[in-house]
Amino acid sequence: MELAEVKNREFSLRDLLTSSWSIFNERFSTIGVITLLIYIPINMILAFVSIHTLVENEGLFRGIKLYMQIVRLLEGMIGVLATMAIAYVVERMTEGEKIEYGPAMKKSLSRWKSVIWTGIVAGAIILGFTLLLIVPGIIWSVYYLFFIMVVALRDKRGKAALDYSKSLVKGKWWRVVGISLGLGIIQIAAYAVIEIPFLFMPDGAVIDVISGTLMDLASSFFTVAATVFFLNLEYLRTVEAGASQIAAPGGVTG
Numbered sequence: 001m002e003l004a005e006v007k008n009r010e011f012s013l014r015d016l017l018t019s020s021w022s023i024f025n026e027r028f029s030t031i032g033v034i035t036l037l038i039y040i041p042i043n044m045i046l047a048f049v050s051i052h053t054l055v056e057n058e059g060l061f062r063g064i065k066l067y068m069q070i071v072r073l074l075e076g077m078i079g080v081l082a083t084m085a086i087a088y089v090v091e092r093m094t095e096g097e098k099i100e101y102g103p104a105m106k107k108s109l110s111r112w113k114s115v116i117w118t119g120i121v122a123g124a125i126i127l128g129f130t131l132l133l134i135v136p137g138i139i140w141s142v143y144y145l146f147f148i149m150v151v152a153l154r155d156k157r158g159k160a161a162l163d164y165s166k167s168l169v170k171g172k173w174w175r176v177v178g179i180s181l182g183l184g185i186i187q188i189a190a191y192a193v194i195e196i197p198f199l200f201m202p203d204g205a206v207i208d209v210i211s212g213t214l215m216d217l218a219s220s221f222f223t224v225a226a227t228v229f230f231l232n233l234e235y236l237r238t239v240e241a242g243a244s245q246i247a248a249p250g251g252v253t254g
Contacts, residue, residue: 007235013182020225033101035220038082043212047205084108084152090227114157149230168233
């Protein structure tokens with residue numbers, strides 16, 4: 001599949017996977033370096049945060065909750081740098097330009113404060129809707145699914161970035177949910193395949209870092225897929241906007 005097709009027609013899940021694999025395979029060295037630079041330190045920190053100790057001290061549910069909060073904090077504060085850098089590599093690739101990890105990381109760092117702030121705004125809005133009713137919280141969480149790509153690639157922040165993400169999803173909410181669920185199921189399956197050999201190995205910090213990093217490398221493919229999906233939705237919005245303009249009174253010329 002030609003990469004230019006990302007901006008030529010609506011993608012199915014199969015199209016999305018095929019195009020994403022083409023980009024991931026061709027740019028694996030750059031994507032891999034970005035992933036390793038960001039996630040090896042994260043996984044080293046997590047290796048010394050024992051979930052078993054947390055469960056023993058805090059109980060099963062509270063221990064797991066605390067551990068997941070630590071994971072989300074590290075992902076939200078540091079892991080997002082890898083997401084933005086990979087998104088930048090993917091967009092340049094679809095435009096026929098290859099950039100290395102250095103410029104991609106520099107671009108990502110320049111948008112770091114903006115993505116943190118936008119994440120806080122998104123979290124506050126989603127929490128507010130969730131406290132009112134669960135369903136609106138779910139709806140808005142899907143609307144804001146692409147805010148990291150918007151911040152990274154469109155130089156928007158805060159509510160402007162969230163509104164841009166919503167504009168892409170609006171009218172395609174169920175399609176976005178369906179494809180996102182499909183990607184999520186495939187990602188869980190990939191994690192399971194990676195984790196199986198480590199179940200037969202002794203516990204240890206080194207093993208935890210290796211297994212976690214392999215999962216993060218696999219996860220980077222799904223970051224590529226999310227970016228391709230974002231770019232395809234942008235294309236569809238542009239087409240729809242053009243069609244609306246032509247259909248409007250006075251919009252047809254000639």
